[in-house]
Amino acid sequence: MKAAILGTVGVPGRYGGFETLAENLVRQHQARGSGTDLAVYCSAPAYDVQPSNYLGASLYYSRWKANGLQSVLYDATTLLQCVWRGCDVVLLLGVSGASILPVIRLVSRMRIVTNVDGIEWRRDKWKGLARHFLRFSEWMAVRFSHEVVADNQGIADYLSDTYGISPKVIAYGGDHAVNLPSDACSAVRSLPCSLGYALALCRIEPENNIDMILEAFASSQRDLVFVGNWDSSDYGRRLRSKYAACANLHLLDPIYDPDELYRIRIDASFYVHGHSAGGTNPSLVEMMHFGLPVVAFDCVYNRHTTEGRADYFRSSLDLSALIACEIRADAGAWMKEIADRKYRWSIVADQYFEMLSADWQTSETLSTANQGKQQ
Known part of the structure; x- marks a missing residue:
């Protein structure tokens, strides 16, 4: 299985919840010795040194910044790169680039799992057009992802009430903070x-x-x-x-x-x-x-x-x-x-890897069934 993590500044994680999530998923992946080919997409402007591998995960770099207005291009172009590389499943963290998901679904069988983060468009710092765009991106992410992740039951309830879906609730780990x-x-x-x-x-x-x-x-x-x-x-x-x-x-x-x-x-x-x-x-x-x-x-x-x-x-x-x-x-x-x-990373990683693997197996089953019909 080829899997990729997108939507973060990258690894090694320096600051931010999604970066910490990506970092610890990579660490848990290495500890498990999984046969999955895991890749993480990183924002090149954030890293003076750009190794091609980190803790067993392949690293790919985008010229765009992962935050601000460029995050839309960052997510969109890295999703297209995943299609070109033949990824089986991707974990998209955030909804900035969700407007390209219909295109991805049209040209690829790649499974898309999206963590929508919080209800971003409701934050006080977003006004006017930016707020409307984020709300539209949230809708696109929910509509065109194969699976949706909420990090809190309160977010899951909102998604269920607003869009009529049943997202998977997976929180964050915090045990890395108590390392001596x-x-x-x-x-x-x-x-x-x-x-x-x-x-x-x-x-x-x-x-x-x-x-x-x-x-x-x-x-x-x-x-x-x-x-x-x-x-x-x-x-x-x-x-x-x-x-x-x-x-x-x-x-x-x-x-x-x-x-x-x-x-x-x-x-x-x-x-x-x-x-x-x-x-x-x-x-x-x-x-x-x-x-x-x-x-x-x-x-x-x-x-x-x-x-x-x-x-x-x-x-x-x-x-x-x-x-x-x-x-x-x-x-x-x-x-x-x-x-x-x-809120331990071993628990969080189990939930993510189980879902990503299940999505890949679903994709393989559908592909095999389609081949059988064609024969």
Whole structure:
């Protein structure tokens, strides 16, 4: 079987949920010693060094960027390359290039499995034509994929209600985050606060309720370490300036080094998760593996991910009340139990590989049947 993973920046994964998914599927594929010919398509501008192989997977490079407007061309051209290479099945991550799927279905028997991600067109950052295009792309992905994957039951319910389909629910793994640092004495940045702080970690976007979180902690005495890309937008820069005088708020730039990130996570007392859009968020399931209590924004996706066992807030007043209270002693243990049961990469990979293999076998059966009819 020839299989390919498309739609991500590529591997080795550096940052982002889909890149982490692709990276860990490749690692699990290598660990299994599968006979499947697995390929990953990568965005050439993101990699100064472009090896042809990574952990046993073949790497192919596209001239287009995987994000922004170029993502449409990136997905479309790599799908066409998969047809040319004779792939049996592809895993398409995201819906940017879904408008070409009818053409792919017309010229090829290649099976298409699409992970639609969150309900992208509903995100606050998309307006006007971009929002309409993303909604159209979502429809095309659902209509012309052979299988559709949702990473959260809340997303699956939306797809079922909107399009009348039954998607496969496959979440993300997070156990890679608890791998011990390569050097137990690895140097990390010095934090201007004692251990036991609250921790938040995300992209600085309005839909992640950043202002709500900062407002609640600014009115408390509790230390908050908040890691994010503050300087990437006017929104982030405005918030950093607004709360710069709050001594208990420590707004750190993005941290990509896994050892340093591990140290900052392990020394926290609880995790604050403000995401209100998307599905199963990778940073949430990663933190659940640390066995810390979780305080999450109250939306259907976060409740599904945490099975209703976290503490939830819908306003800065709600969050202020939770900060002032003692976090439930058993909350962290529940998060760890759920993560071990549902959000390990070995489990996620089993689900993906089983589905990709089943799709390939279905394609082979149909091909054999068609040949028999022709004879």
